[in-house]
Amino acid sequence: MDADARIEAELHAAIDRAGGKGCPPRFSEALAYAVFPGGARVRPQLLLAVAGACGDPDPGLTDAAGAALEFLHCASLVHDDLPAFDDASQRRGKPSVHSVFGEPLAILTGDALIVLAFETIARAGVATPDRMPALTSLVARAVGAPHGIAAGQAWESEPNVPVQQYHRSKTGALFVGATMAGAIVAGEDPRKWRTLGEKIGEAYQVADDLLDAAGMGEDGGKGHGKDELLGRPSCVTELGIDGSVARLKTLVKDAVDSIPEVYGSDSLRELVMAQANRLVPKNLVVAAE
């Protein structure tokens, strides 16, 4: 099974369980609506790619960890779209969860997806309990406080925002979680894989700023120049479009160079390059080159 199919199968199995017998029917619908159809599933793809490069000795745990990251990402999108935050009526080309199901179910959907992430890891961890504590802690750090997604989002409520720390937490943390978790599920030292996650995360952030400036944020969730409207820090505001494209290229090179020597390093380098080329909006590449 290819990575796409593995990820979708794992997501479906978990959502079917969570929204299954006994679940309030609209809640069940909302859970599935928040996860399917997905975006590019970038984080689980990255996790599976790293685990694959390391030989992927325990695919069940790999798939579970990948699904967990995607659930956490989806949870953050659902809560991020709420009126208290971005007040986004659209996400991934369809009405956002709270637009369809109301605020209460949107809040609960995010909550339940966070729980489901940890439950999914725990179910798969029965066979390999030794890796469970490190994997669970790592995933938790990527999304909680003081440095995970929730903390990153919380910087938006502070009078002074340290821009780098804000991006590292809000966007970078889950990419670092992806590469390091990919190593853990394969029994490798996760610390060697931190830089890869950091660089890809930063590249992704720059790409998102470029897309936003070009009128289409991640998953099509934001409108034209929404970062600027919301007064959010953006690489484009700081470096301009050409400077941002150059920065993106440096980050991708750094990412590729950081990949440790393992069984599948070469194919992983190719994969990262190929994915990176898709990050830059076509019209901006032309403009910058």
Add this chain to the structure above:
Amino acid sequence: MDADARIEAELHAAIDRAGGKGCPPRFSEALAYAVFPGGARVRPQLLLAVAGACGDPDPGLTDAAGAALEFLHCASLVHDDLPAFDDASQRRGKPSVHSVFGEPLAILTGDALIVLAFETIARAGVATPDRMPALTSLVARAVGAPHGIAAGQAWESEPNVPVQQYHRSKTGALFVGATMAGAIVAGEDPRKWRTLGEKIGEAYQVADDLLDAAGMGEDGGKGHGKDELLGRPSCVTELGIDGSVARLKTLVKDAVDSIPEVYGSDSLRELVMAQANRLVPKNLVVAAE
């Protein structure tokens, strides 16, 4: 150290880590505000009591599991108080989290507390990874979908609410989580401890309905007769005050009778009885007897 001190120490250690270096300052404040000062810490008390009756062979894991349940309970209160749900301005005798810190930080506080619950278990699980998967799954089931707190709360968004299932999920699930997790951390069979959690959870629900009817809901969070105002199912509406007090007594007796024979069964029975006597509002006991 007595149970109170153990629980508070574990909660403080985890909140200090989550809100520590690098955490956005107001977010750090909000996390601590949501957890301290606490209510009666009923769920971790119950978990520690069950683990204690079973010999408590691994107090570090016991304390972590207790703190996890309290974080999940606090998270549910913070989200429950939001304008989209109860719109409660007060909780535990002080302004609710969103009243002080705003809606965005209140939503993120709930999210981060859910994550912190699982992180706390994972940190303690390093020494005993074998118990981690079962413990994590159990805790997740108590709060997620289809049968945990989030699902219970989600029933309020359905046109038809199955009353028993609603209460079982919204209130009962975390009590069942407490007794069963107390058994798991002590290496005992959790299934034997389900009934105790169910009966105490139901007793607690009836007591909460009585308190609400008497003008003071759990942790002082609700106003007089709020269940009735919100059209929520209540035992008092169904059975009246005398009938509810009688029901409460039966539930406590059933709870005590369900306690399996272990090392400390007798002291656990006494503890449950003593706690139960504190559940019924004094004026109602007089009225009913």
